[in-house]
Amino acid sequence: MEHTGTLERILRAVALTLVVVFFMFPILWIFLMSFQTNETILRVPPSMVFEPTLANYKALITGKLETNAASIEINFLRNLWNSVFLSVTSVSLALLLGVPAAYAFARHKFKGSEDIAFTLLSFKFAPPLLVLLPLSLYFQKMGLADTYIGLIWVYQLICLPLILWIVRGYFEDISPDIEYAYRIAGHSWFATFRKIALPLAGPGIAAAGLLAFIFAWNNFIFALVLASADKQPVTVGALAFVTASGIQYGQIAAAVVMSITPTLALALYAQRYLVEGLSLGAVKG
Amino acid sequence: MSDHILSLSGVDKFYGRVNQGVHAVKKLDMDVRSGEIVALLGSSGCGKTSTLRMIAGFEEVSRGVITLGGQTINRLPPVRRGVAMAFEGYSLYPPLSVRDNIAFALKSSSYSATQISDKVNEIASMLEITDILDRYPSSISGGQQQRASLGRALIRDAKLHLLDEPMGQLEPQLRALLRGRIKHFIKTRGLTAILVTHDQAEANALADRIAVMEDGTLQQLDTPEAIKDRPANLFAGTFIGEPPMNVFTAQVTVSDSHVHFSLPDDVTFTFETMDFSPAVLDAIRHRTHLVLGVRPYAVRRAPSGVSATVAVNQWLGDQSHIAADFAGSSIVLVEHDRAPVSRGESIQLHIDPANLHLFDHTNGRAMSHGPNLAI
Numbered sequence: 001m002e003h004t005g006t007l008e009r010i011l012r013a014v015a016l017t018l019v020v021v022f023f024m025f026p027i028l029w030i031f032l033m034s035f036q037t038n039e040t041i042l043r044v045p046p047s048m049v050f051e052p053t054l055a056n057y058k059a060l061i062t063g064k065l066e067t068n069a070a071s072i073e074i075n076f077l078r079n080l081w082n083s084v085f086l087s088v089t090s091v092s093l094a095l096l097l098g099v100p101a102a103y104a105f106a107r108h109k110f111k112g113s114e115d116i117a118f119t120l121l122s123f124k125f126a127p128p129l130l131v132l133l134p135l136s137l138y139f140q141k142m143g144l145a146d147t148y149i150g151l152i153w154v155y156q157l158i159c160l161p162l163i164l165w166i167v168r169g170y171f172e173d174i175s176p177d178i179e180y181a182y183r184i185a186g187h188s189w190f191a192t193f194r195k196i197a198l199p200l201a202g203p204g205i206a207a208a209g210l211l212a213f214i215f216a217w218n219n220f221i222f223a224l225v226l227a228s229a230d231k232q233p234v235t236v237g238a239l240a241f242v243t244a245s246g247i248q249y250g251q252i253a254a255a256v257v258m259s260i261t262p263t264l265a266l267a268l269y270a271q272r273y274l275v276e277g278l279s280l281g282a283v284k285g
Numbered sequence: 286m287s288d289h290i291l292s293l294s295g296v297d298k299f300y301g302r303v304n305q306g307v308h309a310v311k312k313l314d315m316d317v318r319s320g321e322i323v324a325l326l327g328s329s330g331c332g333k334t335s336t337l338r339m340i341a342g343f344e345e346v347s348r349g350v351i352t353l354g355g356q357t358i359n360r361l362p363p364v365r366r367g368v369a370m371a372f373e374g375y376s377l378y379p380p381l382s383v384r385d386n387i388a389f390a391l392k393s394s395s396y397s398a399t400q401i402s403d404k405v406n407e408i409a410s411m412l413e414i415t416d417i418l419d420r421y422p423s424s425i426s427g428g429q430q431q432r433a434s435l436g437r438a439l440i441r442d443a444k445l446h447l448l449d450e451p452m453g454q455l456e457p458q459l460r461a462l463l464r465g466r467i468k469h470f471i472k473t474r475g476l477t478a479i480l481v482t483h484d485q486a487e488a489n490a491l492a493d494r495i496a497v498m499e500d501g502t503l504q505q506l507d508t509p510e511a512i513k514d515r516p517a518n519l520f521a522g523t524f525i526g527e528p529p530m531n532v533f534t535a536q537v538t539v540s541d542s543h544v545h546f547s548l549p550d551d552v553t554f555t556f557e558t559m560d561f562s563p564a565v566l567d568a569i570r571h572r573t574h575l576v577l578g579v580r581p582y583a584v585r586r587a588p589s590g591v592s593a594t595v596a597v598n599q600w601l602g603d604q605s606h607i608a609a610d611f612a613g614s615s616i617v618l619v620e621h622d623r624a625p626v627s628r629g630e631s632i633q634l635h636i637d638p639a640n641l642h643l644f645d646h647t648n649g650r651a652m653s654h655g656p657n658l659a660i
Contacts, residue, residue, distance in 0.1 A: 177376035180343050181437070184363045184370050185390040199380065 028261075032257030033253035041249045056254035065241070065251060072243060076193065076255055078230060086223070086233055087216040090152050094159035099205060102164050103197060106171035107179075117164065124161045128221045131157070136225055142206050146228045154222050159212035168209070170204025171197060207273040214263050234259035290477050291317040291340065291445060296334075296349035298335045298501075303347050309335040311501040313349070317445075317479060322471055324480045324492035327524075333481045334373070337447050340479065342366050354444050359437040370447040371438035373481075375430040377422040383429075384409075384418040387436045394442070409437040411466050413459065428570040432463075439470060446471070446478040451485060452469075464490045485525055497521045513580075515659065519649035522578050522642055528606060528617045530578045534646055539570045546577055549613035552591050560638035564658040569643065575652070581606070583640030584618035590635040593624050600651040609634075 033041050035052040042112050065072040105117045135146065135154060144150030165244050176199060182192045198205070220235040227236075241248040267274060297303075298310035310332040317323050325333035338344040339350060342363035351358050358366050369390070377386045384405055385438060391401045409415045412432040417425050422433070431454045438446055451467075452460045468491050471478050484486050488495045489509040497504040497512060497520070504524075505517035514524035522530045535546035535554070544561065546554040554577070558566055593609035593616055605624035608617050609632060616634065626632055639655040651659035 175374050175376055177372040177374045178378065180341070180363070181370070181372060181376040181434075182378070184341060184366075184368060185366050185441070186393055188362070188364055196378065 030256050032254045036255045056250040074240045079132050079234045083233035087213050090155035090159050090216045091213045094163050098160050098163035102167035105173050106168045123157045130232045132225050155216050158215050161210040162212045166208035167204050170201040174200045203273045210270050288318050289316040290319040292352045294350050297347045299347040302321045310503050320475045321493045322478045324488035324495045326488045327498035331498040333498050337481050341370050367444040369438040369441035369443035371435045371451050373450040375434040381421050383433045390441045403477050408440050412436050448480045515654045519644045528581045530580050531616045532578045535577050537575045552612040562656050564636045565653040574646045576646045578642035579636050581617045581619040585637035586632050587637045590633040
């Protein structure tokens with residue numbers, strides 16, 4: 001029995017290592033690329049040995065991209081700020097709208113409530129390209145094209161369904177009697193929502209918010225079509241490194257490292273909530 | 286002049302649309318007096334918890350009126366009804382210790398911190414949870430959580446205390462101990478309480494009156510003794526009492542001197558007409574069929590009587606339960622000594638007419654209890 005146990009442990013360790021290498025290697029390679037020049041990146045065969053340089057990061061921070069042919073102005077830090085602003089604002093708004101809505105769907109069954117909840121979820125089913133053309137036309141007519149408000153609005157398509165469905169599962173998991181006990185002790189339903197339901201669903205709300213933040217941060221297509229360069233996030237901003245004189249792999253790698261750092265840090269910090277929230281959402285949703 | 290603190294009149298509860306959804310509570314009329322403990326007793330799904338929740342304000346009243354302290358509360362939110370409730374599912378606040386859970390409802394009251402602490406300690410001592418006051422709900426057993434939940438409800442100064450299955454999770458010994466203490470606590474403080482339970486021992490021990498419910502309908506509301514001695518109908522008769530009342534459908538014949546009840550397998554009970562009041566005789570004279578009910582402890586073995594064959598004889602430590610094949614079905618009798626009879630043995634049974642209950646065989650309504658007409 002003990003022998004089987006050891007063998008099992010070894011096999012499990014090997015399998016886990018393979019999985020980790022498979023998923024982590026691209027990130028490691030990009031991290032290494034970000035400290036190399038285009039020449040060392042493109043050499044054949046590739047090598048792990050190189051002389052590290054901070055030139056790529058310097059180019060991003062100073063906004064001057066030196067290519068073989070010319071010097072190009074880029075505004076990567078602006079893109080980074082746009083990403084932070086758009087993601088934080090969109091998620092905040094989605095939490096503000098989605099959490100009370102999730103509570104309502106969890107606690108108050110009314111005619112058509114399931115249909116409404118499902119319609120909101122169905123926003124996630126539709127491919128973004130399907131809605132982009134009508135959206136861009138509407139946005140131009142409404143003066144929302146190339147505005148932060150327009151982008152934040154359209155980002156609700158990404159954030160709101162996620163938050164609604166994950167948080168709804170959490171609220172449904174809390175016994176209504178806990179809230180009744182609080183209400184009967186002399187509190188209004190709103191006080192009960194704030195003091196009992198919200199804190200108890202805290203981990204779920206955190207997980208949903210985190211996930212929505214990652215999805216919003218990673219969005220590419222909406223900002224590509226609906227915003228111009230000064231409103232675009234890093235995912236679109238990275239296109240600037242595809243220049244007439246070639247693809248600037250080093251700068252792209254540095255941009256990727258800088259753009260994934262906030263979400264990676266956030267995910268690592270709150271991974272326990274994320275796993276809990278996702279698994280509960282999967283079961284309940 | 287009424288001393289009723291709570292009154293339900295014509296209360297209906299539909300889940301779904303009125304007249305179309307599930308009809309959980311049907312035309313309930315019930316009054317609770319100030320300082321009284323009333324138990325809502327019935328099997329699962331009989332409407333007792335729905336009734337409690339309508340009183341608390343967690344369920345809408347589909348039809349009818351509920352008044353508390355003279356005020357109609359149908360549309361009043363729970364916060365303004367002035368009721369306290371112990372929940373079947375405990376529903377303690379997870380982030381608070383047991384002490385804080387119990388004290389919680391008093392935080393916004395006019396009591397000082399010392400008074401609150403004294404009250405919590407008193408309740409905790411009564412409920413045997415002093416040693417877990419500083420622990421959190423997730424780290425204590427279901428029985429302890431239930432007692433904490435009970436404490437949280439009882440500590441409040443409310444017009445009405447609603448207790449939903451308050452002792453379902455407790456060990457039998459602790460349950461017996463706490464029944465006495467809780468009743469004493471409620472009575473000495475003059476509190477009014479409604480208790481929901483499916484345990485008739487709990488209802489008998491705690492309640493001044495029991496409301497027997499079945500299928501959303503109130504079957505009888507009376508003292509435990511009255512329900513046992515004078516059940517209003519067949520359901521109340523068979524639901525209350527352990528083991529349940531023996532019932533047999535019988536053909537009835539009334540002559541000048543005797544009343545004969547003929548059961549299947551040629552079994553006949555014959556009583557003298559003087560065993561029944563004239564009113565009872567008048568009521569049954571023109572009937573062809575009736576339902577006879579007799580409690581197991583009122584069936585006696587006798588040297589002569591109607592024959593039955595012992596199927597099972599169980600000694601429960603303090604009484605014998607004998608089940609015997611009788612009149613095409615079975616009859617159960619209880620004796621307080623160890624009965625020296627065994628399976629297959631023939632025994633003679635005697636029923637004292639004073640212990641006989643007669644029910645209408647079409648609608649189950651009680652017609653008589655012993656010699657007297659049922660009211």
